[in-house]
Amino acid sequence: MSDIQVARRQRRWHIAVFLLPALIVYTAIMIVPLAQTLNLSLFHNDAQNAVHFVGIENFRTLFVEPRWAAQFWNALRNNFVFFLIHMVVQNPIGIALAALLSIPRLPGRAFYRTAFFVPTMLSFVIVGFAWKLILSPIWGVTPSILGAVHLKWLFAPWLGKESSALITVALISVWQFVGIPMMLIYAALLGIPDEVIEAAEMDGVVGPSQFWKIKLPLILPTIGIVSVLTFVGNFNAFDLIYSAQGALAGPNFSTDILGTFLYRTFFGFQLQLGDHYMGATIATVMFFIILAGVCAYLFLIQKRMRRYQF
Template sequence: MSDVDTKAAFDAVPIKRPVRWHILVFLFPAFLVYTVVMILPLIETLRQSMYNLVDGQLAFVGLANFKVLFGDVRWAHDFWNALRNNLVFFAIHMCVQNPIGVMLAALLSLPKLRFVAFYRTAMFLPTLLSFVIVGFIWKLILSPIWGVAPGMMDLIGLKSFFEPWLGKPGTALIAVALISVWQYVGIPMMLIYAALLNIPEEVIEAAECDGITGWSQFWKIKLPLVLPAIGIISILTFVGNFNAFDLVYTVQGALAGPDGSTDILGTLLYRTFFGFQLQLGDRSMGATIATVMFLIILAGVSFYLFIVQRRIRRYQF
C-alpha cells in the first residue's frame, strides 16, 4: 500500500472525541439553583391556576379561574385596567427610554468627546441605586408641599406649570414611568454604546472614503449595524415592564393610586395573592394572574425570536 493510500485510510477513520463530563459538573449547580428558584415555582403557579377552594378543599376547576378573571365584572375591570396601564408603561419606555439611550450612546461614541468615562459613569449610576431610594427621592422632589421641584421650576419661570403629578389620575402613570426611565436609561445606553464600539474600523473607514461622515454616518451606517442590539434592548424592556412592580409599589403603594391609575399587572398580582389591608389573599386567582402575565411575556418573546430577530439577523457580522 502506498503512502497516499495509507494517508487516505487514516483520514477515513473517525476521531473519537472524549466526552467532556466536566462541563455538566460545572453547569449542574447553576441548573439546580435555576430549577429550584425559577422552573419549579413556574410549574407550581401554572398548576395552582387550575385549582380553587371548593367547600374548604382544594379542587381542580380547569379554566374556571380564567373565566372569572375575564368574565366577572369586578375582576375583569381590575385586570383590563392593569393591562392597559402596563401597555402605556411599556410604550413610554419604548418611545422615551430607548431612543434617549441610543442618542446618549451616539454622543458617547464621538471620538473627540472629552471626559467620556465620567459621563458614562454619571448616566449609568441611577441604575445601580435601589428602587426604594429612587422612589423615595422622587416622591420628595415632586411633592407639592416640601418638594424641590416647584422651587426649581420657579427659578426658570415655569412654576405655573407645576402640578402634583403623582397625585392626579391623569398624570400619575406617566410620572412613575418617567421616573423608571430616568433610573434605567443607562442600560440601553451601555448596550448600544458597546455595540457601536464593536463596529469594525474598516466599515467606518470605507464610509469616510465615500464621504459619509458625522450624523449622516450614524444614521446610514452605524444605526443599521446596531439594530440587533436595539432588538435585544426592546425585548428586555418588554419583559422588564411586564414584570414591573417594585418602583410602582414604592412610589404609589400597593393600591397603585390614585384611583388605580398606576395599577399594573405586578401590583394587581401582589394585592390578589397576598392580600392588602382587610382584603384576604386569593392564591388561586393570584396564580391565574401570574399565568396570564407569563403567557403575555412568552408571546412577546416568541414574536421577537421567530419574526423580528430573523429580519435583523442580516445586519450582524
C-alpha cells in the same frame, strides 16, 4: 471511527459536569416555582376551604367577572402604556446618548457614561421615595426650582392626578434605567470594526449621516435585544410603583399594573384577604404575555432582521 473522534466523544462529559450546577439552581428557583404556579392556577377552594380542580375557570373569572375583570383590564392597559413610554422615550434616549458617548474626541466621556449609569444601581425604594419627595407640592423642591425660572405655573401634583400619575411614574423609571440601553448600544457601537468606519469615511459618509446609514443598521440586532429586555422588564415591573404609589397604585388605581395587581391578589392588602389561586392565575397570564412577546420577536422579527457579518 478515528482516534480524534473517540477522544472528542470521551471529553463530552465535561459539558454536563459544568452545566449541572447551573441547571440545578435554575430548576430550583425558576422551573419548579413556575410549574407550581401554573398548577395552582387550575385549582380553587370553596366556602368550606376544600380545594377543587377547576381547569380554566379561574381564567374565565379573571377575564369576565366584573369583580376581577375591571381591575385586570385596567392593570393590563396601564402596563402596555408603561411599556410604550419606555419604548418611545427610554430607548431613543439611550441610542442618542450611546451615539454621543461613542464620539472619540468627546471630553469627559467616562464621567458622563458613569453618571448616566449610576441611577440603575440605586434601590427602587430610594428612587421612588426620593422622587415622591421631589415632586411633592408641599415640601418638594420642584415648585421652588420652577419658580426660580418663572415657570411655576407649569407645576402640578403629577403623582396625585389620575391623568398624569402613570406617565410620571413611567418617566421616573426611564430616568432610572436609561443607562442600560445606553451601555448595551454603546458596546455595540464600539464593536463596529474600524475598517467599516474607514471605508465609510473614504466614501464621504461622515458626521450624522454616518450614524444613520452605517452604524444604526449594524446595531439593529442590539436594539432588538434592548426592546425585548424592555418588554420583559416592564411586564415584570412592581417595585417602583409600589414604593412611589403604594400597593393600591393610586390615585384610584391609575398606576396599577399587573405586578401590583398580582401582589394585592396573592398576598392581600389591608382588609382584603389574599387569594393564592387567583394570584397564581394572574401570574400565569403575565407569564404567557411575556412568552408571547419574546416568541413574536424571535420568530417574526429576528428571523427577518438583516444580519451583518464581519
